[in-house]
Amino acid sequence: MNYKVLVGITIQENSRRLIAEGFNLSQSIDAPLHILHIRKGETIFDRPESSELLSDLFAYGGELGGEVHFLCSNNIPETITSFIKENDITHLVIGETPNGNTISPGSSVYEQLKSQIGDIEIVVLPREIIEDKMA
Structure with a gap:
């Protein structure tokens, strides 16, 4: 079987961990x-720093x-x-969402993906909590 790994990222620093895991x-x-x-939507960037972070991640x-x-x-x-x-992906690496609406077994988004894509391995990385060092 020919395997293919897909990493789903968002414009946030935690995506670097997802890319490393996918690699x-x-x-x-x-x-x-x-x-x-x-x-989401048709606007590419809401904030100026978004383009720089996405460029760094890419x-x-x-x-x-x-x-x-x-x-x-x-x-x-x-x-x-x-x-x-369309791309015959066999493995998907995704992370928990920042608002706690996790994409994990049992969640509606996870179940929706799993039911629509069938036999695929989904790896969900827990969100890394970055503590405030100034406190």
């Missing part, structure tokens, strides 16, 4: 690495040999599902 997985199963960011993923993809959509789960099917 390690792709190396362990000898699979190409794909990195996907889906921007550069990091590219340095690791990943193929970087950027899409805009109002339906994130459906767009991820379509991308997975």
Whole structure:
């Protein structure tokens, strides 16, 4: 079987961990690495710092040999599902969302992805809590 790893990222520093996890997985199963960011809506960037962080994340993923993809959509789960099917992805690496609405077994988003994409391994990384050092 030909494996392919997809890492779903957002514009936040924690995405670097997701890319590293996806890279390690792709190396362990000898699979190409794909990195996907889906921007909700049609506006590419709400904040000026967003473009710089996304550029840094894409550069990091590219340095690791990943193929970087950027899409805009109002339906994130459906767009991820379509991308997975169109590219024959076998492994998906995603993270918990910052608001606690985790994409994990039992959550509606996780179940929606799992039911629509069938036999795929989904790795969910818990969100890393960065403590305030100034306190």
